[in-house]
Amino acid sequence: DAGITQSPRHKVTETGTPVTLRCHQTENHRYMYWYRQDPGHGLRLIHYSYGVKDTDKGEVSDGYSVSRSKTEDFLLTLESATSSQTSVYFCAISDLQDNEQFFGPGTRLTVL
Amino acid sequence: GQQLNQSPQSMFIQEGEDVSMNCTSSSIFNTWLWYKQDPGEGPVLLIALYKAGELTSNGRLTAQFGITRKDSFLNISASIPSDVGIYFCAGHTSGTYKYIFGTGTRLKVLA
Numbered sequence: 112d113a114g115i116t117q118s119p120r121h122k123v124t125e126t127g128t129p130v131t132l133r134c135h136q137t138e139n140h141r142y143m144y145w146y147r148q149d150p151g152h153g154l155r156l157i158h159y160s161y162g163v164k165d166t167d168k169g170e171v172s173d174g175y176s177v178s179r180s181k182t183e184d185f186l187l188t189l190e191s192a193t194s195s196q197t198s199v200y201f202c203a204i205s206d207l208q209d210n211e212q213f214f215g216p217g218t219r220l221t222v223l
Numbered sequence: 224g225q226q227l228n229q230s231p232q233s234m235f236i237q238e239g240e241d242v243s244m245n246c247t248s249s250s251i252f253n254t255w256l257w258y259k260q261d262p263g264e265g266p267v268l269l270i271a272l273y274k275a276g277e278l279t280s281n282g283r284l285t286a287q288f289g290i291t292r293k294d295s296f297l298n299i300s301a302s303i304p305s306d307v308g309i310y311f312c313a314g315h316t317s318g319t320y321k322y323i324f325g326t327g328t329r330l331k332v333l334a
Contacts, residue, residue, distance in 0.1 A: 201266070
């Protein structure tokens with residue numbers, strides 16, 4: 112299994128509070144991604160990173176920000192959580208040499 | 224966002240039966256990936272395909288990269304109860320960051 116961990120694995124929070132999810136990899140892969148997975152929508156890309164301090168938006172980036180200060184860590188922040196951000200969030204990594212993408216175990220976030 | 228067409232959407236099969244599913248795209252890909260996701264877990268990469276026509280196996284799983292580069296197929300032989308889960312495909316174009324995912328096939332195995 113690829114060395115990807117996510118924390119926390121589960122979180123319940125209230126509307127309007129800030130939330131930060133962490134992804135940590137031990138594979139030294141250049142690319143890191145944050146997806147959300149919702150019934151009927153599949154996996155949707157929120158943000159991705161192509162290197163330290165290099166990030167860009169995905170298709171559903173509104174309300175989310177990211178940071179990558181080290182190769183191994185990619186943080187996803189919800190500045191002010193809303194109920195529509197209740198979802199399962201997955202981190203993924205790839206190196207685009209063999210184009211394989213590996214996923215973390217996910218974080219289930221509930222915003223009340 | 225864009226999703227790949229995957230069929231069937233769901234399957235109920237008897238233990239021991241073979242399973243086939245496919246994924247189609249309007250775009251050409253350089254890489255096809257197949258994943259399995261169990262409830263409450265992250266997707267696990269099963270097979271990666273890199274060349275048109277390529278046939279690759281992983282145990283009882285066999286996947287093929289379509290000749291047109293717009294489709295891919297996954298077969299599971301002699302299914303067992305632990306094959307239950309959601310299978311989905313993903314396509315990737317070299318030199319890009321983006322992966323396009325299929326809509327998923329939910330597999331249920333009846334013992």
